[in-house]
Amino acid sequence: MPSVNSTSHRPLIELRHIYKFFGGLCAANDVSLTIEPGEVIGLVGDNAAGKSTLMKIIAGVHAPTEGDYFLDGQHFVPRSPRDARDAGIEMVFQIQDMALVPELDVADNLFLGKELYRRWLGLDLVLDRRAMRERSRGLLRELGINIPAVTEKVKHLSGGQQQSVSIARTVFFDARLVILDEPTSSISINETRKVLDLILELKRKGVSSIIVSHRMDDIFSTADRIVVLRRGRKIEDVRKANTSMEEIIKKIVQAEEESMPQGT
Amino acid sequence: MNLTAPHLLGKRLAQVVLSHSIVAVLVVLCAVMGLLSDKFFTAANWANVLNNLAVPGIVALGVALIVIAGGIDLSFSSMLACCAALAAWLQPHSFWLALLGPLLLGALLGALNGLIIVKVGANPLITTLGTQWLLLAVLFILTEGHVVQGNTEGPFHLIANGRLAGVPLPILLLLLLAALAWLFATQTAAGKYIYAYGSNQQGLRFAGVDADAAYLKAFVVMGVLVAVAGIVLSSRLGGVRPTEGNRYLLVVLTAVLLSGVSLSGGVGSLFHVLVATVVLGVIDNSMVLLAVAYKYQQIIKGCVFILAVLYNNYTAKHLALLRVGKR
Numbered sequence: 001m002p003s004v005n006s007t008s009h010r011p012l013i014e015l016r017h018i019y020k021f022f023g024g025l026c027a028a029n030d031v032s033l034t035i036e037p038g039e040v041i042g043l044v045g046d047n048a049a050g051k052s053t054l055m056k057i058i059a060g061v062h063a064p065t066e067g068d069y070f071l072d073g074q075h076f077v078p079r080s081p082r083d084a085r086d087a088g089i090e091m092v093f094q095i096q097d098m099a100l101v102p103e104l105d106v107a108d109n110l111f112l113g114k115e116l117y118r119r120w121l122g123l124d125l126v127l128d129r130r131a132m133r134e135r136s137r138g139l140l141r142e143l144g145i146n147i148p149a150v151t152e153k154v155k156h157l158s159g160g161q162q163q164s165v166s167i168a169r170t171v172f173f174d175a176r177l178v179i180l181d182e183p184t185s186s187i188s189i190n191e192t193r194k195v196l197d198l199i200l201e202l203k204r205k206g207v208s209s210i211i212v213s214h215r216m217d218d219i220f221s222t223a224d225r226i227v228v229l230r231r232g233r234k235i236e237d238v239r240k241a242n243t244s245m246e247e248i249i250k251k252i253v254q255a256e257e258e259s260m261p262q263g264t
Numbered sequence: 265m266n267l268t269a270p271h272l273l274g275k276r277l278a279q280v281v282l283s284h285s286i287v288a289v290l291v292v293l294c295a296v297m298g299l300l301s302d303k304f305f306t307a308a309n310w311a312n313v314l315n316n317l318a319v320p321g322i323v324a325l326g327v328a329l330i331v332i333a334g335g336i337d338l339s340f341s342s343m344l345a346c347c348a349a350l351a352a353w354l355q356p357h358s359f360w361l362a363l364l365g366p367l368l369l370g371a372l373l374g375a376l377n378g379l380i381i382v383k384v385g386a387n388p389l390i391t392t393l394g395t396q397w398l399l400l401a402v403l404f405i406l407t408e409g410h411v412v413q414g415n416t417e418g419p420f421h422l423i424a425n426g427r428l429a430g431v432p433l434p435i436l437l438l439l440l441l442a443a444l445a446w447l448f449a450t451q452t453a454a455g456k457y458i459y460a461y462g463s464n465q466q467g468l469r470f471a472g473v474d475a476d477a478a479y480l481k482a483f484v485v486m487g488v489l490v491a492v493a494g495i496v497l498s499s500r501l502g503g504v505r506p507t508e509g510n511r512y513l514l515v516v517l518t519a520v521l522l523s524g525v526s527l528s529g530g531v532g533s534l535f536h537v538l539v540a541t542v543v544l545g546v547i548d549n550s551m552v553l554l555a556v557a558y559k560y561q562q563i564i565k566g567c568v569f570i571l572a573v574l575y576n577n578y579t580a581k582h583l584a585l586l587r588v589g590k591r
Contacts, residue, residue, distance in 0.1 A: 082472060099470045103463035103530035108456060113471035115453045126451050 010073040012037045012176060012208050013058065013089075018067035020053055020232075027053035028064065029232035035177065038206045040199065042213070042223030042240075046252055050232040051212050055179050058210070059091045060084030088176035092166045094185055099166055102155035106147055107136040109154050110169050143168055143201050146194070160191025167198050171205070178202060178209045184218050196222050216245050228252060282579055286523055286536050290543050297546065301553045309553075311432055313545045318424075318434030319344075319500075320512050321541040322493040324519040325445045326486030328537040331520055332449070333482040334462035334529025335381065335388035340490050340516065341509035342399035343373045347494025349403060352414035352504040359419045366491045366498075373399065374487020378480040403506040416502040424500035434496050438538075441492060446534045448485065458482045462529025514569055519544055521572040524579050531580075544568070 011034040020028035027050045035041055045051050056062045057069070060078030069076045071087055078084040081091070093099045100109050111132045117124035118131075136150040145164045147157065154162060163183055170178045180199065184192040192215075199209055199222050213219055219226060226243060228236035228251045236243075236251050281288070297304040323340050330337045347366035355362035377395055381388045415421065426433045449455040457478035460468045468475045498504055523540035525532030547568060551561045 085472065093470075098464050099467055101460045101464045101467040101530075104456070104460055108460075109467075112456075112460065112468070113473040115456070117453075127453060127456065129451075 014070040016068040018064045021065045026232050031234045035208050038203050039208050040203055040223050041210045042219035042226045043210055045229035049229040051229055059179055090170035090173055090175040091179045094182050100154045105151050105153050107133045107150040110136045159187035163195050180211045182213055286539050290539055293546050297550050313549045314435045315432045317541050317545040318438040319493045319497050320515045321438045322441050323490050324516045324537050324541050325534055326489035327516055328520045328525045329482045330486050331525045332462050332532045333458045333479055337392045339392040339396040341513045342396045343490045344494050345509035346399055346403050347491040348498040348504045349412045351495045351498035352412040355414040355420040362420050366494050370487040370491025371484050374483040378483030382476045382480055407506050411503040411505050413503040420499055424496050442538045449534050454481050459530055515544055518569045518572045521576045526580050
């Protein structure tokens with residue numbers, strides 16, 4: 001686990017005056033944002049408010065048209081999601097986007113692309129499934145994830161379990177910031193709690209996260225700070241303690257009324 | 265979710281039986297044939313059956329890998345003929361060249377198919393149908409339609425006709441390659457990625473794996489396997505006609521389908537592919553032992569192919585159904 005840098009107070013991530021244009025559409029309009037190590041940000045806004053664009057800029061999918069992106073106080077220009085991932089920024093997609101491989105088992109998925117090998121004739125050729133299963137069990141136990149067996153194929157897992165495996169995998173990738181896009185959509189209410197607990201568990205390990213969700217309960221039970229976007233602009237950035245669900249909903253609804261006078 | 269709970273145990277059992285049903289088919293088939301013919305369970309008969317299976321069996325392992333990766337390769341018949349012809353052409357000159365040359369050619373032809381499919385994003389069915397005709401045409405031009413004649417004695421001849429401890433070499437070669445291919449598919453990262461590619465290539469890419477390279481490797485491995493089969497074929501025949509590969513088209517595809525390798529990718533066992541090949545060999549052998557006329561043999565083979573397709577659909581669907589309750 002990356003240790004929280006105690007020598008300075010620089011944020012993990014800092015965006016300064018980010019703009020992103022798609023043709024004439026301004027999807028990010030002068031957005032500035034900081035994320036501290038271990039901080040959980042709830043990102044909300046109506047449809048087309050620019051949440052997804054902002055996430056993708058941080059995850060290296062899009063390059064900002066203008067503005068600066070700092071990581072650990074250093075200027076950061078990810079050329080691809082790969083660059084962002086190498087820097088410890090992981091994106092967890094919605095389960096219906098199929099980031100996992102359904103026909104592989106849980107351990108094989110957790111170690112996908114990061115396999116452990118049994119040295120054989122001086123070559124890393126033969127997979128060390130035993131070690132991978134052992135470490136997978138350890139990791140799932142440590143994170144409090146309840147899955148029947150790490151040898152179970154992912155397609156046999158429930159939506160919540162799949163989402164948990166996706167999130168657990170970011171720990172294997174040494175994530176410092178996990179971006180979660182609607183992490184509780186299409187999973188049962190019982191399992192929602194477990195996924196949210198997992199996010200708090202990551203926080204205890206010093207991992208920051210950004211949660212995008214339409215469910216205010218999700219946001220308010222996990223986030224330290226809540227950021228509201230409207231038409232690409234950041235219109236609110238407030239500590240959870242200093243606001244309420246009503247206030248945030250009002251901001252979002254107000255945004256909808258202003259941005260869509262002709263209705264949906 | 266407790267998978268050993270009684271109500272799930274039956275489901276689990278059904279799943280196990282359904283996913284290993286080809287083994288049961290083989291056992292039943294052998295039992296019935298043992299009753300119908302007293303020649304069936306003789307060492308000479310089995311040596312004959314398995315010996316004939318070496319070529320299609322080795323090719324089927326390679327084709328199964330491609331299907332597991334979510335693709336298909338129909339060009340193997342022409343690749344087989346090309347490799348066999350090259351071996352026949354080289355073997356009077358040098359034993360080692362006659363081994364190395366076809367292996368290299370097989371790998372190259374596999375890579376050619378793979379590159380067209382991966383880089384252009386072409387449909388594998390159409391692409392390999394194209395290369396099937398292309399390679400056959402090239403072979404016809406180079407050989408002018410004649411048999412490529414090699415020596416019918418010497419070390420090369422021994423590959424298909426020699427015995428080790430009384431067992432014909434092709435049988436040992438088939439078993440050895442099946443074991444190696446199985447180890448490759450189940451115990452290496454490259455094999456794991458082939459399954460992952462067939463199941464969800466998006467997920468493989470997302471994990472940062474070079475998915476195209478993984479897919480390409482399947483084609484190269486398949487090419488090498490076809491080349492080995494070509495060498496065995498060449499050694500057995502001595503002289504190779506350009507059309508030599510065509511008669512393996514149906515049996516190889518039937519074996520792959522019958523083994524339960526899913527046409528939608530990500531599912532399949534190379535052990536089952538081997539078993540399915542043996543099933544087809546036993547069916548062939550049975551028809552000979554029971555003196556079924558050749559024209560009817562062809563009809564039966566066609567029917568078995570159709571049945572294999574239906575069976576493949578059936579298991580895929582029912583394994584899926586068994587899954588539903590476990591969500």
